[in-house]
Amino acid sequence: MRAAAERIAPVVVRTPLVPMGEVWVKPESLQRVGSFKIRGAYNAAVSLARADGVVTHSSGNHGQALAYAAKLLGVPCVVVVPEGTPRVKAEAIVGHGAELVVVPREQRVQAAEKLAAERGMMMVPPYDHPAVIAGQGTIGLEIVADLPDVEVVLVPVSGGGLASGIASAVKALRPDAKVVGVEPELAADARESLRAGRVVAWEPARTFRTIADGLRADLSELTFAHLRERLDDVVTVSEDEIRAAMGHLARSARLVAEPSGATAAAAYLAGRAPAGRTVIVLSGGNVDPELFRSVI
Template sequence: MQLVTIDDVRAAATRIRGDVLRTPLIPAAWAGALWLKPENLQAIGAFKVRGAFNAIARLDPELRARGVVAYSSGNHAQAVAYAAARYGIAAHIVMPEETPRVKIDATRGHGAEVVLCGAGRREAVAAEVVERTGGVLVPPFDHPDIIAGQGTAGLEIAEDLPEVEHVFIPVSGGGLASGVGTAIRALCPGATVHGVEPELAGDTAESLRLGHRVDWSIEDRNRTIADGLRSQPSELTFAHLQRVLDDVITVTEDEIRRAVRDLAQRAHLVSEPSGAVAMAGYRRVAPAGPAVALVSGGNIETALLRDILAA
């Protein structure tokens, strides 16, 4: 299996430069020697736009013209829909029925056809849509081009804070952590790379501890409020995670909610629960040296944000 390299990440950065926001590092001195990487400021409100643009840009033009298909709980859906609209091609997106309405509506708002499906049926339904439409599948994490695209956020961290000692990255399917970890390992080899995931969807932590992938039921993973972190690593991303992560921190639902509140009230950033887990992981470890936490997304239902802030 060939893993993504820093050269792949650098090539992706050049490829997507005109389409993706280069997010700044925001100091969060109220939390310690911490900087926030606000990927919630991307055009679709999440980091996923990086991988989507890289993957679609890499397609042969004739193949790309057939349109694209994706499956996602929300942010990858929006990213593919947005990138497809920029390229002027059709997008068909499969989303679970339990996906927050704000993410479904935003995906449709970019012109995509949304196909809703039952829990655990995303991949199977997407295969049917590929067969029906002839479109090209753009997976949410299980592809080198997606990993390299997400890794451009790590390239920016290394350029903006080369002395970074700790990087905290949300983990779900593992594309973001694989790509960012690859960039940090190459450019800031002394830094500790922490994956962070909810305790209620802690399959990656268990898998890395045991040395092989373990399967958690979708019913178990769906318990967490962090709806964007309910996927499991693929063989490809797990191989990357084994290489680039120093550890995986698991955080409670209360810690995730607190992180959403902190980001809103102290950093003035709107984060969805999935986007706040890196902040929660930082709070759990509380390292002394310079640290970066990725705020990976900000697509949250208004009612849920209101409930969290009122607590």
């Protein structure tokens, strides 16, 4: 993770801790691509990219980040997204010069793998790779550096790359701190997996009910192993609580959050976080303007 921090430093914004009442917010929405995904995507792309280019599947933010990284590295990029991907994310992917491929939501992984094989491109997964996890873990390094006595870190959970990286970094540097994952009630596969002791996948028909479009992925065996070892708990939040948190972040911290990015704040505001000196990870701010207007 320290090596990743050095590698990504020229590209990544070292986001501050922004006070919001009695807690601090880590606003990864301030990254150039609007989310934390640039950390893992750039770290992996630098390590894995080759002249033939890179391909990935994404709900939007990872695809945008990889497209941006590929543009900086001068290699082609193809991003496979599911039908219904927010337009603000799809347009950003194309804006960074990547080829956008839209497929039915249950086919995105297979479609990306097929494209990678057919074109000889390198697959850069959104979370299921050590280089991606290491890049996301740099957030944890920064949190402990800026708030050495942190006691609680709240982090959204989707495929688990972000939570795996942050939990690994925080637990290595401050073992007594609690790292708690947060999921929507309508996409709570990580909580079910950890309680079952194995990866439990939810069908897209279930996870696509949530407004938090970036939190619909299942854990991989790699991220599950990290979370089982290092995450203290997973809590869930409702759709109304996510919307309320988006508005609260805008009004109280002057920060724009997409639904996925607001879930950790939603857990805190709903009283589901442990007591202690708390950092809330705001993972992204690529929100549809109409939706944002509706919540503020």
